[in-house]
Amino acid sequence: MYVIDIISTLFMAIGAFFMITGALGLLRLPDFYTRLHATGKCDTLGEVLIIAGCMIYEGWSLLTIKLFLVAAFYLFAGPTATHAIMKAAYVTGVKPWKKGDDRV
Amino acid sequence: MREKTFSIIVTFGIMFIFWLFFSAWIVIIPQHYDLIELSKGIVSALIVTLVSHELLVPGKGESIRLKALRFVPYVVWEFWQIVMATLDVTYRVLHPKMPIDPQIIEFETTLRSGLSLTTLANSITLTPGTITVIVEPDKGKFVVHAIAKEPADSLLVDQTMQRKVAHVFMEG
Numbered sequence: 001m002y003v004i005d006i007i008s009t010l011f012m013a014i015g016a017f018f019m020i021t022g023a024l025g026l027l028r029l030p031d032f033y034t035r036l037h038a039t040g041k042c043d044t045l046g047e048v049l050i051i052a053g054c055m056i057y058e059g060w061s062l063l064t065i066k067l068f069l070v071a072a073f074y075l076f077a078g079p080t081a082t083h084a085i086m087k088a089a090y091v092t093g094v095k096p097w098k099k100g101d102d103r104v
Numbered sequence: 105m106r107e108k109t110f111s112i113i114v115t116f117g118i119m120f121i122f123w124l125f126f127s128a129w130i131v132i133i134p135q136h137y138d139l140i141e142l143s144k145g146i147v148s149a150l151i152v153t154l155v156s157h158e159l160l161v162p163g164k165g166e167s168i169r170l171k172a173l174r175f176v177p178y179v180v181w182e183f184w185q186i187v188m189a190t191l192d193v194t195y196r197v198l199h200p201k202m203p204i205d206p207q208i209i210e211f212e213t214t215l216r217s218g219l220s221l222t223t224l225a226n227s228i229t230l231t232p233g234t235i236t237v238i239v240e241p242d243k244g245k246f247v248v249h250a251i252a253k254e255p256a257d258s259l260l261v262d263q264t265m266q267r268k269v270a271h272v273f274m275e276g
Contacts, residue, residue, distance in 0.1 A: 018190055025197035034206055037235060037251050038193055044230065045190035065125050075186075079229035083236045086249065090237045096249065099205045 008057035015049030018042045031097035032089055040082035047074055108157075115157040119149040174272045181268070185231045192232040196251065205252045208237065211259060213244040213266050220273035227265055234259060 025038025051071040055064045123145040196204055215221050218241070225236040228248055233255025238247040250256035258264065 018194065021194045021197055025193065028197055028202065029204070031206075033235070033249050034204060034251055037233070037249075038197055040229065040235065041186075041189045041193045041232075045186055048186075062125070069122075069125065075230075076226070079226045083225060083229050086235050086237050090247070090249075096208060097206055 004056060008053040011053030011056060012050050015046045015053065018046035018049065022046065032094050033086065033096050036082060036086055040078065044078045111157045112153055116149055116153040119152050120145065123149055171273060178268060178272050182227060182230060189230060189232040203252065206249065207256055208247065208249050209256050209260060210245065210247050213246065214270060215244050217273065220269055224265065224269045227269065231265065
């Protein structure tokens, strides 16, 4: 039983680390588009890892299948939402940051 | 006509199984078993089927089995790319100097169908350092924001992903 606890905790910890990295990128990176890179990509893996940890902790049950479906849904919805926000910013004319510019 | 019936039946089956997974405790626990509860699931699955059966099962089912078969290794590869993408962003964010050089690139592909364009757009967003900005379906044109030069080159020069998606959907 302890082994399962350790493995699931490890998964959740790594997932949480990636989520924190995403938040840190949101603060550090210079403009709208690059910030979206940090949040969009780190959240995908972070969320999937946290849900995987929950699945391992739960074992074989109906809840595991539901968690799996949530993770699968996120893998489609995450990039689509990122793309939608990106397109909205591009169409309304947010200027992308170039190397050498000042921070916005 | 036969194709339409087939797609309706397949979609209804998938939707009903999906509903069962999310509320199957009603069926499994005997005390709660109730024909009214079950018929609610059937009715909601039917409504979803009538609205969306054309989306799930494509009209001409010629080589759908081969496409599905080719899609499986692609998904595995895509998972690997998600891990790489996250590590890439993590490296760029945590590096003291932040090695980023953002640029917007454009390229054209041979893809035309909605499903293949959506797959490529989502894949670009999931792979390291690139996010799809705009897709123009009639020309197969993509506008992509890349965080540095190497990820931009992997789309412009190597074109690994375009070839993989074209291979899966046989539109090359």
